[in-house]
Amino acid sequence: MVASLGDHGRHTLPPVMPTPTRLAHSSPRSWLLALLLVLWGASEQSKAGKWQVLQPEGPMLVAEGETLLLRCTVVGSCTDGMIKWVKVSNQDQQEIYNFKHGFFPGVMPMIQKTLEPLNCDYSIYIHNVTAKHAGSYHCVRLDGLNEHSGKKLDEGTSVLVKRAGDPEPDLWIIQPQELVLATTGDTVFLNCTVLGDGPPGPIRWFRGAGLSREAIYNFRGISYPNVTAVRASNNDFSILLHGISTEHSGTYYCVKFQRKPNRQYLSGQGTRLRVKAKHTSLQESEFTNERAAKVFPSGLLSVLTLVVLGLKAVTLAAVLLALAAHRRNP
Template structure:
């Protein structure tokens, strides 16, 4: 007995009308109805009180009696063993999104995954194709708006475009390039392209004005995106799947689900036999396994995300799988947790591409530390008793962690002299988890600091750390270096910050010396020299005083650095030996780094007697060349006499 349209709804056909996107575009979705007992020829008339009251009947012209044989041949060829084995092996590039709609200001997710086996060369995202194409993402650098969803993956090249603008509308291509012998790159393989529609939200008044001017099909961002387009799309797909003649009628202002049903004319009596053969072959043991031989599921292996950010878990599948939902599970086994379920809108995961039947990427907002774990993208198959596991990914390990900032070093405000202690503090912040290690080195020698102080940071789930070390400075620390080294689980190499101790060390002059002079002759020119030795840094001020009054005739060159890294300086003042300067005191005063001055003095003795000669005991002769010559002759004569006497004594 033939079923009425109301019985269609009870038998699940109306429910099939709300299946996934990929199932809706299959015109053969009406076959299960025929397989359940509809004889041909038959005619269908919609009931106004049913879910199909907005649909008109489907009309099909008579089909030749060869239809059963054609159906049988198509089914046998499509399910023949080895059909999937002829698929291309090696490198594959999957760009599953045919069309994506995104609101202006939101984040656009463009999915692209590749398999192993490809040649060396980068993967890029291009907007448009041909001479006018624009590079949106390049592994060597891209716009700050465009980022990788999985930075460390060599198979997942999904990108995120933040703050979408109307000019971002267009067709995007994921492209694999191959390096050539000349170190250039050439095209190797590209995806089929993803058409991006940017929807601009307008005020109600503006929408009404546009609707009056253009009708119910509004133009947004340079592309028609309206119920009219959805209806036209549905009509085109039905035209591709049904033989002529046929009649199609759709409501212009309604979505595709309100399309009036296709009215079918009587079909030849051979149709029931064809449908029966299809039913028997389709339900034969192993048919579902053969249909899913080409099914593939891809998900990345590892992702690192910071607390508070949005986690993107990528999962793409190919066509050809059995009917059934795709879910995301955290952990595998008895303790797993469902993160995303197509039937449960309250699940924490959100679809990145809602209308896709191949892209099941999800977003988890405001990530917490407890979100760390392994996530599995799982395909289920519908059975008579419920959903059963069909295929699952290898799992994506999610690490919720934050890298510590580059460390900073703080030191005392003032310089420290040798023998004194100085404290240094190393700080870093914004890291997670809280376990962190700090090491201090003086040159290459490990020194023991105080225990590090770890405190909660200003942002959620991050931490700050400070570590202090105290060092007793020495004079030879001028060439020493103090280093803070930070180690954390997020780092492949320690973060370091070094400090040269000479920047905090001050070595005062070891001594200030003015060489004394004996009595000098009247009107002679006398030089007093001051030596300032062993100081650091090299800034020192030298002042000469005569009897306590500053004089300006001194000559002070720049300090000279010694091999030890210290400095020394020599300053000279020239004086005329006049009677008025007799017994004058000349003082050299050195001031280093604003510290207390160091000084040394010498007295000028002027001989005003004017006497000269070898035997003269006058003070003037002591400073004359003649005196020194007489003294040398006396010594020579005395030496000869002593030598003569020594020889005679030996004889």
């Protein structure tokens, strides 16, 4: 850029970079809003990367004509349009339910929202089970871009179907409770009945599914805190959970293992436990108020109030004196 300086000659000045007017004149509130939007976007991307589909490994045994309950919990999202169920049998894949659209006769969603805001239950019922329902069932999370795309079908719940003419199986695991509601501090009864013997091996309780499931109880003499066995009969493998809290919410499975080879043999359908926090009673509220009064007595609070008001008065007086002095000596 060249500027004219009259008789003193012409000088070349360095180029001046253009000033982004919008950013220069934007208010701090706009900057804060932009920062919040950036952080929110990063948070959403982080959440998307933490999604996880949890379902029991099985196998589960069901008789023809009965209703099959397939459990699935998605951690990290409650978007119904992103979940579907796929059945795999003899290398064939069949979509049996889609939470986004479609009509699927004989299939009904359980739809039990959990207390945790980022955990959702996408379990389904299959009514009037027949032999054709045997296979592996996969709860699949879509990616939102392609309706037919999803994660690799490497995990699922294996289902065995007993037909009318088949011999009786060597083992049945019955968990009649589908959903149990409780309040913090309660003792919860989780029912499990095992009919038959099956191969040698222990029966265990777990909370959750997949690699992250938590061992709750083992009937081989291993003790766990706040958990006791009922053992009302030789077939009774029910347990009691004492003094529960909201952290005990989840799905509990009664599972039979076989010793050789050491693997899971058969699983119950699972029992969903939802724990609600107990509301504060009137006595607890009064006790809390009493403790607050002891910490901040009314006399001390009054003194603090007077001190604050006094400081405000001193500040106002100093401002008035400064204004008066400025008028006298402009």
